Amino acid sequence: MAYIHEQPGWPELTWESEPLAAPLAQVRHAQGRLLGKMEALGFDLRSEASLTVLTADVVQSSAIEGEALDPEEVRSSIARKLGLEVGGLPTPSRSVDGVVEMMLDATQRFDHELTAERLFGWHASLFPTGHSGINRIAVGRWRDDQSGPMRVVSGAIGKEKVHFQAPKADRLDKEMKRFLAWLNGPSETDPVLRAGLAHFWFVTIHPFEDGNGRIARAVADMMLARADGTKDRFYSMSSQIEAERKDYYRQLELAQRGELDVTGWLGWFVGCLSRAIDSSDERLAGVLNKARLWRGLQARPVNERQRLVINRMLDGFEGFLSTSKYAKLAKCSSDTALRDIRELLERGVLVPNPGRGRSTSYRLAPPENLVK
Numbered sequence: 001m002a003y004i005h006e007q008p009g010w011p012e013l014t015w016e017s018e019p020l021a022a023p024l025a026q027v028r029h030a031q032g033r034l035l036g037k038m039e040a041l042g043f044d045l046r047s048e049a050s051l052t053v054l055t056a057d058v059v060q061s062s063a064i065e066g067e068a069l070d071p072e073e074v075r076s077s078i079a080r081k082l083g084l085e086v087g088g089l090p091t092p093s094r095s096v097d098g099v100v101e102m103m104l105d106a107t108q109r110f111d112h113e114l115t116a117e118r119l120f121g122w123h124a125s126l127f128p129t130g131h132s133g134i135n136r137i138a139v140g141r142w143r144d145d146q147s148g149p150m151r152v153v154s155g156a157i158g159k160e161k162v163h164f165q166a167p168k169a170d171r172l173d174k175e176m177k178r179f180l181a182w183l184n185g186p187s188e189t190d191p192v193l194r195a196g197l198a199h200f201w202f203v204t205i206h207p208f209e210d211g212n213g214r215i216a217r218a219v220a221d222m223m224l225a226r227a228d229g230t231k232d233r234f235y236s237m238s239s240q241i242e243a244e245r246k247d248y249y250r251q252l253e254l255a256q257r258g259e260l261d262v263t264g265w266l267g268w269f270v271g272c273l274s275r276a277i278d279s280s281d282e283r284l285a286g287v288l289n290k291a292r293l294w295r296g297l298q299a300r301p302v303n304e305r306q307r308l309v310i311n312r313m314l315d316g317f318e319g320f321l322s323t324s325k326y327a328k329l330a331k332c333s334s335d336t337a338l339r340d341i342r343e344l345l346e347r348g349v350l351v352p353n354p355g356r357g358r359s360t361s362y363r364l365a366p367p368e369n370l371v372k
Contacts, residue, residue: 004256005167005204011178013197015263020270024190027274031192031228034277037284038234041291047084049287050232052315053280054078058103061217061238064245069096075315078104088308088329098125099214106218107233110225113184116176122215123208132210142176143209145169150206163253166206175205183219191227195220196269197262204256217241224273234284240276248272290314292367297349305330306340310349313364320353320361347371 004010038046055075062069076089077100092100102122112118120140127139143150150166167175179201187194199220206212217238225231241248247268255265293314302310309329313321327337341362344350348369350362 003165004258004260005175007260009260011175011182011201012260013201014261015193015266016261019263020193020266023267023270023274024192027192027270027277028190030274030277034234034280034284035228035230038232041287045287045291046232047082048290049234049284051075051078051082051084052287053233053236054103054107056236057221057233057238058099060236060242061103061214062099064217064238064242064248065213069099074100085311088312094128098128101125102215102218103221106222107225108231110222110231114180114219114222116180119176119207119215122218123211126211126214137209142172142207143169150209152206163249164206164256166204172205172207176207179205183223191223192270192273193266195223195227195273196266198223199269200252200255200262200265203252235273235276235280237273237276240272240279244272244275286314289367293349293364293370296367296370297347300347302344302347302349303340305332305336306344306349309340310344310364320363321350322361 038049041049055071055078058074058078059069059071070090073090073092073096076086077092077097078084079086079089080092081100081104102125105118105122124140127137130136130139138144145168149168151162152164152166153160153162155161182201183194183198189197199216202219203212203216208215221233221237224237225233251265251268255262258264293310301307309321309326312329319325321341323334323337323341326332326341327334330337330340332340341350345352345362348365348371351365351369353361353363355361
C-alpha cells in the first residue's frame with residue numbers, strides 16, 4: 001500500500017464532519033471553561049500556571065522521543081526567559097535553553113507567520129552543537145537523502161520494521177511551501193482541527209534529519225494557542241501524548257498508510273486534547289493551593305529564606321524536607337535552617353513526618369492548618 005503522501009491528490013486531506021462534530025464541540029467548550037477559570041485567578045497565578053504547563057510540555061515532548069530533561073532546568077529556563085522568579089532553580093544547560101527557545105517562540109509568538117527561516121531557527125535551537133547524540137546532522141536546513149531514505153523504524157539492526165517512509169528530499173522545498181502557505185493562509189476550518197492537521201501534515205513531510213516529532217508538536221501547540229487566542233498555556237498536549245504514546249504512534253502510522261481521509265487521526269487528536277484539558281485540573285489545583293497558602297501568610301510574612309524553600313516545595317520538590325536540605329536550598333547554616341523550620345512548624349506551614357533523629361523530615365501542611 002502506498003503512503004499517504006504518494007496518494008493522488010496529496011496533500012488535499014479530507015475528513016467527515018459528522019463524527020467529529022460532538023467531540024469537537026465538547027473540547028471547545030472545555031477550552032472556554034478552562035480559560036475562563038484561569039482568567040479569574042489574576043495575572044500572577046496565570047503566569048504560575050502557564051509556567052507549570054510549559055515546563056511539562058517541554059519535558060514530555062522530549063520524553064516522547066526518549067530524551068530525559070531535568071524539569072527544574074526546564075522551569076528555570078522558561079522562568080528566566082519570561083522574567084519570572086527563578087530563586088533556587090539551577091542554571092539551565094544550553095541544550096535545555098534551546099528546546100525552551102523553540103517552544104516559547106511557538107507559543108508566545110503564536111500569531112506570527114510561520115516561515116521556513118523560523119523553522120530553521122527552531123531546528124538550530126534543538127541541536128545547538130550540530131549533533132544528535134554523537135552523530136553530526138544537517139542543522140537549520142531541510143534534510144537530504146545522502147544516507148538513504150528518511151524512515152521511521154523499530155527493531156534490532158537487521159530485523160527493522162519500517163513504520164513509515166517520508167517523501168524524498170527533492171520534494172521537500174515544494175512540500176514545505178505548500179504546507180506553510182496553508183498554515184498561514186485564511187481558513188474556515190475549526191482551529192482545533194487545523195492544529196491536528198498541521199501536526200499530521202508536518203510529521204508526514206518529515207523535513208528535517210532529526211527533531212521532526214518535537215517540531216511537529218511545537219507547530220500543533222502554536223496552532224492551539226491560536227485557537228485559544230492566548231500565549232498562556234493551561235493544558236499540556238505533549239504530556240497527554242506521552243501518556244498515550246503507543247496509541248499516538250499507532251494512529252499516525254494508520255493514517256500515513258491510509259487514504260487522504262484523516263477522520264480517524266483527527267478524532268484521536270480531538271480526544272487526546274480533551275483528555276489533556278481534563279488533566280489540567282490537577283495542575284490548576286496545585287496553583288490554587290499555592291495561592292491559598294501565600295494569602296494566609298500575607299498578614300505575617302515569612303523571611304526570604306523561608307519563602308524560597310516553601311516555593312521550591314510547592315513547585316514539585318522531590319522527597320521530604322530535612323534540615324540539611326533546607327540549609328542547602330537557602331544557602332544558610334544548619335542552626336539557621338533549624339530555627340527557620342521550627343518557626344514554620346509553629347505557624348502550621350510545615351508538619352513533621354514520622355521518625356526522629358537524623359531521619360526527621362517535614363512536609364507542607366494544608367493551607368487551612370495555618371496559625372493566624
